[in-house]
Amino acid sequence: MISSRDVAKMAGVSQSTVSRVLNNPESVKPDTRNKVLRAIEELGYQPNLIARSLVTNSTRTIALISGTLSNGFFVETTNSIVDLATNRGYKTMVYFEGAMALRDIFDSIRGNKVDGILLSSIKLDDPMFEEIERSGIPYMLFNRRPRKGGNYVILDNFSAAEMITHHLLELGHRRIAYISGETNISTFFERKIGFEQVLREAGLSLQPDLFHVCDTSSSEVGKITLKLMHMSNPPTAILCATDAMAFSCMDAVLSMGLRIPEDVSLAGIDDISMASHHAIQLTSVGHHKFRIGEIAAENLIEMIEHGVESDRPRQIILQPELVIRKTTGRKR
Amino acid sequence: MISSRDVAKMAGVSQSTVSRVLNNPESVKPDTRNKVLRAIEELGYQPNLIARSLVTNSTRTIALISGTLSNGFFVETTNSIVDLATNRGYKTMVYFEGAMALRDIFDSIRGNKVDGILLSSIKLDDPMFEEIERSGIPYMLFNRRPRKGGNYVILDNFSAAEMITHHLLELGHRRIAYISGETNISTFFERKIGFEQVLREAGLSLQPDLFHVCDTSSSEVGKITLKLMHMSNPPTAILCATDAMAFSCMDAVLSMGLRIPEDVSLAGIDDISMASHHAIQLTSVGHHKFRIGEIAAENLIEMIEHGVESDRPRQIILQPELVIRKTTGRKR
DNA sequence: CTGAAAGCGCTTACAG
DNA sequence: CTGAAAGCGCTTACAG
Numbered sequence: 070m071i072s073s074r075d076v077a078k079m080a081g082v083s084q085s086t087v088s089r090v091l092n093n094p095e096s097v098k099p100d101t102r103n104k105v106l107r108a109i110e111e112l113g114y115q116p117n118l119i120a121r122s123l124v125t126n127s128t129r130t131i132a133l134i135s136g137t138l139s140n141g142f143f144v145e146t147t148n149s150i151v152d153l154a155t156n157r158g159y160k161t162m163v164y165f166e167g168a169m170a171l172r173d174i175f176d177s178i179r180g181n182k183v184d185g186i187l188l189s190s191i192k193l194d195d196p197m198f199e200e201i202e203r204s205g206i207p208y209m210l211f212n213r214r215p216r217k218g219g220n221y222v223i224l225d226n227f228s229a230a231e232m233i234t235h236h237l238l239e240l241g242h243r244r245i246a247y248i249s250g251e252t253n254i255s256t257f258f259e260r261k262i263g264f265e266q267v268l269r270e271a272g273l274s275l276q277p278d279l280f281h282v283c284d285t286s287s288s289e290v291g292k293i294t295l296k297l298m299h300m301s302n303p304p305t306a307i308l309c310a311t312d313a314m315a316f317s318c319m320d321a322v323l324s325m326g327l328r329i330p331e332d333v334s335l336a337g338i339d340d341i342s343m344a345s346h347h348a349i350q351l352t353s354v355g356h357h358k359f360r361i362g363e364i365a366a367e368n369l370i371e372m373i374e375h376g377v378e379s380d381r382p383r384q385i386i387l388q389p390e391l392v393i394r395k396t397t398g399r400k401r
Numbered sequence: 402m403i404s405s406r407d408v409a410k411m412a413g414v415s416q417s418t419v420s421r422v423l424n425n426p427e428s429v430k431p432d433t434r435n436k437v438l439r440a441i442e443e444l445g446y447q448p449n450l451i452a453r454s455l456v457t458n459s460t461r462t463i464a465l466i467s468g469t470l471s472n473g474f475f476v477e478t479t480n481s482i483v484d485l486a487t488n489r490g491y492k493t494m495v496y497f498e499g500a501m502a503l504r505d506i507f508d509s510i511r512g513n514k515v516d517g518i519l520l521s522s523i524k525l526d527d528p529m530f531e532e533i534e535r536s537g538i539p540y541m542l543f544n545r546r547p548r549k550g551g552n553y554v555i556l557d558n559f560s561a562a563e564m565i566t567h568h569l570l571e572l573g574h575r576r577i578a579y580i581s582g583e584t585n586i587s588t589f590f591e592r593k594i595g596f597e598q599v600l601r602e603a604g605l606s607l608q609p610d611l612f613h614v615c616d617t618s619s620s621e622v623g624k625i626t627l628k629l630m631h632m633s634n635p636p637t638a639i640l641c642a643t644d645a646m647a648f649s650c651m652d653a654v655l656s657m658g659l660r661i662p663e664d665v666s667l668a669g670i671d672d673i674s675m676a677s678h679h680a681i682q683l684t685s686v687g688h689h690k691f692r693i694g695e696i697a698a699e700n701l702i703e704m705i706e707h708g709v710e711s712d713r714p715r716q717i718i719l720q721p722e723l724v725i726r727k728t729t730g731r732k733r
Numbered sequence: 734c735t736g737a738a739a740g741c742g743c744t745t746a747c748a749g
Numbered sequence: 750c751t752g753a754a755a756g757c758g759c760t761t762a763c764a765g
Contacts, residue, residue: 072742083752088744098750118512119454120742124757128451130494138470138480147479148470148497155500160509162462163495165480168487177492180450316678323679346648347655348680404758415736420760430734452758456741 071114080108091116122182130160131369132183134174134190136212137165139287140313141341143189146211146362150187153366159184166190171197179204185369191215192253207372209383211365213255220372222364222385224356226256226338229389230263233336233354236391237306238271241400242334246279246297246304248290248314257282260310260338279304287317294321298333305333305400312337312344312353319351319396330398340392350395356387403446412440423448454514462492463701464515466506466522468544469497471619472645473673475521478543478694482519485698491516498522503529511536517701523547524585539704541715543697546587552704554696554717556688558588558670561721562595565668565686568723569638570603573732574666578611578629578636580622580646589614592642592670611636619649626653630665637665637732644669644676644685651683651728662730672724682727688719 073087080087082101089097090105097105108114122128131154136143147163154161162183164174171190175197178186186208191198198215201208210221237245247264250257265275278300283289290309294317297304307322309315315337322329329335337344340355368383405419412419414433421429422437429437440446454460463486468475479495486493494515496506503522507529510518518540523530530547533540542553569577579596582589597607610632615621622641626649629636639654641647647669654661661667669676672687700715 070742074742084742085744085752086750089751092744096750101750115508115511117455117514117742118509119451119460119514120757121744122451122757123449123455123742123759124744126757133495138476144470144476151495151497152500155496160494160513161496162492163483164487164493165483168484176447177450179447181492182449182451320679343675347652402758406758416758417736417760418734421735424760428734433734449758452741453760454741455743455758456760458741 070117071112073114073116075112076105076108076114079112080104126182127184128160128182129158130162130181130183131185131187131366131373132162132164132174132178132181134164134171134186134188135166136189137167140285140311141316141343142212142311142313142339145341146189146365149362150366153363154370157366157370159370171195175200175204179206185209185373187211187365187369189213191219193255193258194253207369207377209365209369209372211361214384215255218382220368220383222361222368222383222387223255224339224361225386225388226259227263227266229338229354230260231267232389232391233308233338233352234264234267236352236393236397237308237334237336238267240306240334240397242304242306243273243400244276244279244302244304244306246281246307247275247310248293248307248318249280249282249310250285250314251282257310264308285311285314287320290314290317291321294318295325298322298325298327303333306397307333307335309335309337312339312341312351312355315351315353315396316343316349319349329396331401334397334400336397338389340390344392344394352392352394352397354389354391356389361387402449403444405446405448407444408437408440408446411444412436458514459516460492460514461490462494462513462515463517463519463698463705464494464496464506464510464513466496466503466518466520467498468521469499472617472643473648473675474544474643474645474671477673478521478697481694482698485695486702489698489702491702503527507532507536511538517541517705519543519697519701521545523551525587525590526585539701539709541697541701541704543693544588546716548587550714552700552715554693554700554715554719555587556671556693557718557720558591559595559598561670561686562592563599564721564723565640565670565684566596566599568684568725568729569640569666569668570599572638572666572729574636574638575605575732576608576611576634576636576638578613578639579607579642580625580639580650581612581614581642582617582646583614589642596640617643617646619652622646622649623653626650627657630654630657630659635665638729639665639667641667641669644671644673644683644687647683647685647728648675648681651681661728663733666729666732668729670721672722676724676726684724684726684729686721686723688721693719 077084151161189212214221252258281293336352340353344351409416483493521544525548546553584590613625668684672685676683676685
């Protein structure tokens with residue numbers, strides 16, 4: 070491999086000068102600069118970024134630890150985060166939750182000296198959170214947050230759940246099923262609280278046989294949906310904690326030959342782009358598409374480049390908008 | 402930051418021994434090994450992988466350069482590639498086509514000394530292809546291939562297009578519109594050839610007003626769809642070169658208040674997972690889900706670990722299966 | 734089984 | 750404006 074020594078030799082200068090031409094061109098006389106540039110060209114020299122990183126202690130790499138792409142929400146955030154980082158001159162190391170323990174991913178990331186971390190996969194009481202804070206590596210959480218503190222950008226999940234539940238109540242629904250993911254995750258925790266709160270205000274209560282927690286996989290959601298719709302007194306509406314779950318739920322409902330919303334209303338939360346497809350038309354509530362990922366990435370890069378003010382965590386809560394489409398209708 | 406020197410000092414051994422404990426534990430006496438291990442534990446030592454890479458000349462990193470996640474096909478390959486790589490102990494640097502010129506991505510990748518490259522975004526006559534070959538970095542292309550040679554795993558696009566076109570002809574369709582992406586990409590080129598071939602065999606020909614090439618974006622496909630369906634003599638069936646395009650097409654058709662397949666039949670190619678959703682039920686043709694990405698990653702890792710046999714390129718062509726669902730029906 | 738020394742390919746004070 | 754020297758944190762022959 071060609072190194073800066075080779076370039077230096079060919080240009081008849083020192084290695085330091087080659088380095089300067091690369092990193093601070095104005096500091097070297099045009100004449101010498103051109104000699105170096107020509108040598109670089111001639112040799113097809115490619116600086117070894119690994120070596121550079123070792124001395125500068127910066128890799129221009131951010132790590133993205135994201136929920137699985139089976140959830141369309143993370144498809145949108147992953148796409149926009151990677152593109153934004155790329156445009157800003159950062160490489161993105163991607164990990165999807167589940168393939169490896171967060172602990173091991175974090176160790177790998179530390180060893181690789183990434184400049185910053187973007188993380189969706191944190192639990193409410195995750196022991197990793199404190200470690201990440203302590204590591205001093207700039208980070209932004211997105212979509213989920215820990216119980217206390219941290220830098221994050223999330224949806225106002227409580228409000229989102231309130232809004233969509235209100236909508237269902239207004240349509241006359243009283244038997245509303247709720248399918249949630251594990252409530253040790255802030256998103257699911259906060260959405261459930263919002264749902265319960267509105268029920269309570271309406272003089273209703275969360276009925277155990279209409280409330281289900283599952284692992285958010287399509288097969289699990291499907292099973293629960295079938296169980297619900299086979300009840301002697303099935304719900305007239307189903308609220309799913311995410312749009313991705315609502316898609317699975319819809320799939321199961323339709324597979325039974327039932328119609329939406331005639332036989333059962335269906336709603337989700339997140340308002341991912343597929344929700345607006347004319348074949349889906351899912352009523353949902355969420356923030357404008359893509360923005361969560363972008364905001365997280367923007368803030369992270371700012372922290373990397375202008376330093377972290379650890380006394381003032383970045384906590385951004387986006388306000389949701391209700392989007393009524395075709396999967397919710399009056400109770401019959 | 403704690404280095405192996407600190408560990409060595411604390412354990413009362415040399416840096417070499419610390420290195421051995423990490424990389425070849427059996428080569429050091431249990432006694433010394435334990436002293437070192439204890440020191441590592443005590444100091445919370447994390448080896449600097451950047452420094453290691455500089456000397457071993459291996460980063461355990463693969464670069465994935467993928468088509469955009471707006472196309473569900475690449476969602477599935479990205480998900481399975483990243484997970485497979487992670488499980489095998491490789492990090493994945495991800496780039497999406499379009500955010501940066503392939504030329505610049507490649508330079509960045511070379512500088513970062515990745516162990517291998519997984520690339521979907523190659524054109525038929527892409528000047529970058531030769532450069533990649535020449536670089537000597539192990540690589541696998543997937544989904545698309547260059548005109549000649551290379552390591553790749555692709556669908557038998559010609560057969561896929563043949564099969565789906567046959568299906569449409571058998572349903573009685575004669576005015577079949579075809580919406581394609583740019584034909585300087587092998588996928589679109591081969592699919593178009595397959596489509597034309599079957600038409601020709603049936604004594605039909607590709608009619609200019611029914612054949613459209615676009616940039617595959619949802620808005621472009623939508624525009625073309627509207628144009629087609631507003632013709633005085635609209636097509637009775639539309640074949641889209643990818644399922645992702647078929648989804649956009651479906652969206653546009655439904656937005657006009659038309660029904661599928663009553664007013665127009667619709668088919669795609671790829672058979673991505675969303676195609677089987679009960680609200681979509683898209684007739685398509687493709688290989689079993691996820692496998693293309695996995696096969697590409699498996700082969701790449703094998704090349705990285707067991708060496709490249711450059712005289713025998715890896716060329717894997719997967720056979721498609723036709724999956725008839727609800728978007729295609731008899732011509733009325 | 735272990736250590737001292739050299740080296741991977743850069744950058745960065747320091748001196749001139 | 751430029752060069753010689755030291756150093757980033759590892760690994761790897763080599764010697765013992």
